[in-house]
Amino acid sequence: MEFINSLNFNHSFIKDIVRIDYSADMPLQCINDYGYSYIMFRFGDFEAYDYKNNPIEIPKIFVKGTGDFFNVKAYKNSTWISVELPNHSLHNITRLIAKKSRNKLIDLYDYVDASILDRLYYEIYENKTVEAITQTLDKHLYTFYSAWNCDLDSTVMVNYIYSRKGLLSVSELSEKFPYGERSIERMFSREVGSSPYRFIRLVRFNFIIRELEKAEYTKFEDLIERYNYYDHSHFEKDFKKFLGQSITTYKNDFNPLLSSALKRAYCKI
Structure with a gap:
């Protein structure tokens, strides 16, 4: 390949x-x-x-x-x-x-x-x-x-989520931008393809999995804490949601396509 x-x-x-x-x-x-x-x-x-x-x-x-x-x-x-x-x-x-x-x-x-x-x-x-x-x-x-490439109402919020590495809440979006949480929910459904909560989790997961792939962290617990996960099981839930497998399976799996993709820069705003 x-x-x-x-x-x-x-x-x-x-x-x-x-x-x-x-x-x-x-x-x-x-x-x-x-x-x-x-x-x-x-x-x-x-x-x-x-x-x-x-x-x-x-x-x-x-x-x-x-x-x-x-x-x-x-x-x-x-x-x-x-x-x-x-x-x-x-x-x-x-x-x-x-x-x-x-x-x-x-x-x-x-x-x-x-x-x-x-x-x-x-x-x-x-x-x-x-x-x-x-x-x-x-x-x-x-x-x-x-x-x-025409900007939509959601574009600035999507870019903000990327810039924050997904380390924020939906309520923070409504505080920073002139929309209520229900309006943001409808906007994301129409324009983004996901609820704002799921999209925030997705962005956070993509940042942390790249750090996991690089294996440059000292302690795994420090890595998941830095990305606001409560504990290992909390991170495991996102792994299964976004990759359909456990962390152990991911580490042992042969997936050069995913590994090659994770070597590329993620945030491109």
């Missing part, structure tokens, strides 16, 4: 780009949620299963927002290109209620002219570097960027 990305990636709209080429069949691997939206390109044979182990149909180009973890099995000579976008992009592209679209791989052909996507799909496959992929995306989709 070749994992192609750029540590110094910078773009006015796109947060990150990853290309994964599979030179051999790979077993099921867990992919967790980061709270961003994505446009993804599938080339070759894959199997995908949601957090309840139900099979998911994979369009050749699809958009996905925040949701639960899912598992992917890749076959030899397949390629996966992932284009990470701001959280608000899913709602801007589809105008769907984001929470009702969670865990769905939404066919981008329903929202962009097929002639554009057909040319993009076949051209981008030949791009072997992040720079080339970016140039191809800009060439075919640039006219959509302004609408897809």
Whole structure:
């Protein structure tokens, strides 16, 4: 498996780009949620299963927002290109209620002219570097960027949650921003795809799991305390919620896809 990305990636709209080429069949691997939206390109044979182990149909180009973890099995000579976008992009592209679209791989052909996507799909496959992929995306989709990247009411709150590493409460959001908790709840359901409480937990988990992956902490207890977990069992609950497995299983599991993803910078506001 070749994992192609750029540590110094910078773009006015796109947060990150990853290309994964599979030179051999790979077993099921867990992919967790980061709270961003994505446009993804599938080339070759894959199997995908949601957090309840139900099979998911994979369009050749699809958009996905925040949701639960899912598992992917890749076959030899397949390629996966992932284009990470701001959280608000899913709602801007589809105008769907984001929470009702969670865990769905939404066919981008329903929202962009097929002639554009057909040319993009076949051209981008030949791009072997992040720079080339970016140039191809800009060439075919640039006219959509302004609408897809339009800030929503939730955008500033989402960015604030990232900046705080998820170390805050929903009540703190209503104190800092001019919205009541019920308004924030409705806003997140429509635009973000998650309750504000779950999104805060998700962001916090993504920060702490990267520190766990680096293994640079002195004591595990100090790490979970720094991220406001009450104790080990409290952290274990988030592990099972966002990765579907125990901490022990995670440490013993063979998942190069997840390990490679966790090496990338997480907060990209």
